[in-house]
Amino acid sequence: METELPATCVAANNGTSQMPTLGSPAEGDEARLMHAEAAQAAPPLGRLRARARHENFPVALSVLPPRYRRHLLTLYAFARMVDDIGDAAPGDRLSLLDSVSARLDRVYAGDVGGHPLYRRLASTVAACDLPKSELERLVEANRRDQLVHRYRTFDDLLGYCALSANPVGRLVLRVFGADSEWRRLRSDRICSALQVLEHCQDVVEDAYAGRVYLPTVDLERYGVAEDDLVAARADTGVRAVVALQVQRAVRLLDEGCPLVKDLNGAARLAVAGYVAGGRATARALADAGFDVLARTPRPRRTHVAVSLLASLRRGGAR
Structure with a gap:
């Protein structure tokens, strides 16, 4: 099953911030x-x-x-x-x-x-x-x-993903002896998507560390102040920003999923697992209403398994 991501978020009551400000060392020791x-x-x-x-x-x-x-x-x-x-x-x-x-x-x-x-x-x-x-x-x-602790645009964030995430996918292709330029480009889409989804899950943790991976222009667009990222619950603006990043991540997964069909054997199984994990994480974020402040949405293993079977059957496609 795949989750359709809404273009807008359901309104929620603003939570009163009971947490330290950005960059606080609370729980850091x-x-x-x-x-x-x-x-x-x-x-x-x-x-x-x-x-x-x-x-x-x-x-x-x-x-x-x-x-x-x-x-x-x-x-x-x-x-x-x-x-x-x-x-x-x-x-x-x-x-x-x-x-x-x-x-x-x-x-x-x-x-x-x-x-x-x-x-x-x-x-x-x-x-x-x-x-x-x-x-x-x-x-x-x-x-x-x-x-660097802030990224102005989503393209800027993708530039960071090119260092932090995409190399892993390229190394995985090497492990399976399946490396090619076409495959590397599709792998980059998948890995960037997984990184973006992880950033969405870790908004609070990153904020405490003084880092914000949600694009600044999107925060400004929805009227979100950085202090809002450590509130008890996500308000409408925060949810909207997270939803936008999840939608972009799902689009990246869609662009990268032809890689699954192009691979065979163990390589196909492994990459299908990565795609399935990404789709299940996107679903978990959507099921939580994109509120990543009250708790960290985690994908269910059953959803990963179902998405994995679907990826293998359809070659990664939705």
Whole structure:
């Protein structure tokens, strides 16, 4: 089942803000402690697998052949580690990210020592012929997060997604030996859509970190002040802005879904899972009335499964 996204939002009573203002350190200490180990090393693989189960899309479907699952989980672990450094590591995050780049240099120079994650990454790089540039773009996205905290237009946001999300899809294509220019472009649409949907879910969390990924022009268009993003409930303007981003994300998924039909075997199954997760997340946001402040809308597993079967049957199309 697919959810039609309304062009306008249902009006809601304005909630009284009972939360700190943007950039407040409230609850931040716990997050910093939880992710502090990412400053020097990656979390244990078991913890990453547990976190992977709670992502919007299936990181590595259990039915995939073990060699593919191993490579996908390694890429997820690397991306997760870099994000944890950029989001929550104490100290000089730019310096820590530079250290990750230096470790990548060593991996590509043939140095497979150090933390187990980098040893696994070296194995995946060699087995799948992964370009260093795509891994480095993930690091660069987190450097940008330290310096850029607002995006004026949706196109500006997509420019950020080209660093933070699209490289993952391109690396996945390499894992399956399915890389081509046409496929990369469709993969970019899917990955950007998933990133936009995640930003919609994480409005409050991002606001506390002093970041706003909802385009500024859209906030201005619907009369939303940044302080409104930490209110107890989303008013009509906030819902309208979120709904607009979800509609754009669904459009990106539609543009990228021909990739599913173009792939075969395990690659098709994996990418169909990503598309299904995106569609189920969009549905969860719509079912919540686009109120992302009262709680974080999460896709139901049954909706992901239904959308996955539909994606495989229709080749990703709605």
